[in-house]
Amino acid sequence: MVAHSWPETDGIADSDAEEERRVAELCARDPQVRDAAPREAVSTLVRDSDLPLAEIVRTLVEGYADRPALGERASEPVTDPRTGRTALRLLPRFDTITYRQLWAGVRAIAAEWRQNPHHSLRTGEAVGILGFTSIDYTMLDLACIHLGAVSVPLQSSAPVTQLAPIIAETGPRILAASIERLDTAVEAASASESLRRLIVFDHHPEVDEHRDRLAAARRRLAEAGSPVLVDTLAAVRERGGALPAAPLYVPAEGEDPLALLIYTSGSTGTPKGAMYPQRLLRSLWRGFWPGTRLLPTIGINYLPLSHLAGRISLVGTLSRGGTGYFAARSDLSTLFEDIALARPTELTLVPRVCDMLFQHYRAELDRREPEAADPAAAAEQVRADLRENLLGGRVLRATCGSAPLSDGMTRFVESCLGLQLHDGYGSTEAGGVLLDTRVQRPPVLDYKLTDVPELGYYRTDSPHPRGELLVRTETIIPGYYRRPEVTAEMFDEDGYYRTGDIMAELGPDRLVYVDRRKNVLKLSQGEFVALSHLESVFVTSPLIRQIFVYGNSERAYLLAVVVPTPRRARTRGSGTPT
Structure with missing residues (x-):
């Protein structure tokens, strides 16, 4: 099993104070950011009233017309x-x-x-x-x-x-x-x-x-x-x-009709449609992470609306009276150009985009290093350039979700942004569950860990209990569209949703991701390995630009295809000892 180091503190209080200072400074000098601040009267009406979904949307567009x-x-x-x-x-x-x-x-x-x-x-x-x-x-x-x-x-x-x-x-x-x-x-x-x-x-x-x-x-x-x-x-x-x-x-009183179907990718079987009735979409428009500070929001939208993360990004902007800019190309070939032009105050990241940012960093560092007297100073200059130019220079909050990000990549992104990278964990089926390792109440009502003996995870593990996370939340979907048998498999006998994710419990309401129950490969000698985790670890190496890890259950070892960084390739080609 891969060893993990767990944070002793989450740093949220310090982050909030720093965020408040950044917001005040940016609003004082940037009229576009200042004019994007949410209006308290509109936010209160949407958050605290019992308006139907369509009325919520109309209230927002009229309030920020x-x-x-x-x-x-x-x-x-x-x-x-x-x-x-x-x-x-x-x-x-x-x-x-x-x-x-x-x-x-x-x-x-x-x-x-x-x-x-x-x-x-x-x-x-x-x-x-x-x-x-x-x-x-x-x-x-x-x-x-x-x-x-x-x-x-x-x-x-x-x-x-x-x-x-x-x-x-x-x-x-x-x-x-x-x-x-x-x-x-x-x-x-x-x-x-x-x-x-x-x-x-x-x-x-x-x-x-x-x-x-x-x-x-x-x-x-x-x-x-x-x-x-x-x-x-x-x-x-x-x-x-x-x-x-x-x-x-406007639905009839007492009715909660279906409003949205988000289908899974089908990578683990036939695609199935997660049912979102009006009630769940209303909660999305009222705020996916209840209790987080409402910032002046200028966002960049590049994630597909067929996934919950893309909707959180777009709806989060519109529900606060902000401005959402769309990436110009679906292949994301213009993404960083788009970000530089939009100059967002909020960034919703996924591991793939973090990897793309790292590749930009490595390419620019490789270009500058041969002439740099101080490599460390050159690296800091590149990160500052990414922060001020490539990322627009006014990011107030950044969150990464949809898949785990390695510790090394997290530290790299934070060094570029100059602020904490928040870690959001949730699912299409359950909604938001964790933010920066903290269980979010609401919407979470309760959670528990269950043993996964085939992977060696037990609630009795030391120093932290480990097991599959099961949750009950206010935002759980009622099931999959026309799939009663699959819906029944979602829940255990006590009504808890099976996330399929392995977590370690650091303390009360403190959970960190460890593994994916089904995202592992069993090698021929019986060892379980998580290929995606290995890739996320190795790609942060200064020697590696891209990597693909492959394995199958008929062999006791893994193979990797590695694209080295240009500097490493030049070093190898010159015959210099490595």
């Missing part, structure tokens, strides 16, 4: 003189829309969907959404809340073989797809019995490739004899803007 809500990279059409074809070129700035403009778009979509003469969308029906996070995507998702429809965000990188059973199970009449994912959407629509409309978003008619894809989609569906009609979101909004507004959906 003239503030910038969402931004996307500005672009301009550029025509290739050789081919005559037009594409978009990104510009070094963001264009924004206000909360008022956002809500106008949502209302127009809702009106067109409800009053469409051929395929009117009814309350409780599903709407599938396939694409990268964007302003258009957000409008589509909020239109579902407006009408009481069920949003079904689909994993944008999933193949048709994975999407088809989800579409068959949920039976949406409308599938909205980004122009980037239109080919996949057409293939899925051709095999669907329920779909009647395919709405294309993030579509720019001046771009030749976009026009070609749209025409090809219509042609393919027509040739297949499909009843699915293809439309653009711009056309839907134009028609809806001329129609009477659709009524805002």
